[in-house]
Amino acid sequence: DAQGTLYTGSSEGVMVLRSGVWDLFELPRREAVFSLLASTDGRLYVAGTRTFGELHRQADGSLLFEDLLPRFADAGLPGGDFYGLVETARGVYFRNASTLFRMGRDGHAWRHALPEGLGQRLFAVGPALYGRVDGVGLCRVEDGVAVPVPGAQAFAQSRMTGIWPR
Numbered sequence: 001d002a003q004g005t006l007y008t009g010s011s012e013g014v015m016v017l018r019s020g021v022w023d024l025f026e027l028p029r030r031e032a033v034f035s036l037l038a039s040t041d042g043r044l045y046v047a048g049t050r051t052f053g054e055l056h057r058q059a060d061g062s063l064l065f066e067d068l069l070p071r072f073a074d075a076g077l078p079g080g081d082f083y084g085l086v087e088t089a090r091g092v093y094f095r096n097a098s099t100l101f102r103m104g105r106d107g108h109a110w111r112h113a114l115p116e117g118l119g120q121r122l123f124a125v126g127p128a129l130y131g132r133v134d135g136v137g138l139c140r141v142e143d144g145v146a147v148p149v150p151g152a153q154a155f156a157q158s159r160m161t162g163i164w165p166r
Contacts, residue, residue, distance in 0.1 A: 001038065001057070009033030014046060014055065016063070025063050027051055037085035039092060045103075047082040047094045058088070072101060073110035078111070084120070089135040100144055112144025123163040132160045 006017040011032045014025040027033070035047035044055040046065070056064045062076040072078050091104040095114060102110040117134040129141045137152030138160065
């Protein structure tokens with residue numbers, strides 16, 4: 001972050017490196033953390049076992065966790081392992097085994113069933129969200145629907161590790 005702090009997810013919470021010393025920041029339910037994202041507006045998002053939220057640095061340097069999962073409770077509170085944090089111009093996306101979630105820039109919470117066959121990794125390039133769909137290839141994900149990109153079949157059977165704009 002701007003203060004030179006390094007954060008890493010662990011099976012016990014968030015490990016925080018400050019001034020050469022590692023400290024454990026335990027989440028309220030002491031859950032594992034699988035994904036961290038420092039957004040372009042400086043927010044630090046955390047996703048893990050039954051966990052999605054934001055870490056806030058307090059004036060005294062301590063951290064405070066804000067649980068954001070209740071914002072998605074309109075259709076029942078989601079559960080499971082959350083991971084795959086990525087950011088686009090529309091907001092921060094993450095997923096569990098069956099659902100794609102987005103926390104919009106305005107704080108609006110959105111969710112949609114994952115497109116069938118969507119791989120584990122999500123990729124953000126500019127304003128768009130991408131993923132690989134088994135048997136189809138590289139797709140842009142638009143409002144929960146996988147739309148094949150031109151030449152998508154080139155990746156129909158291959159795993160993808162990253163996407164970079166040219």
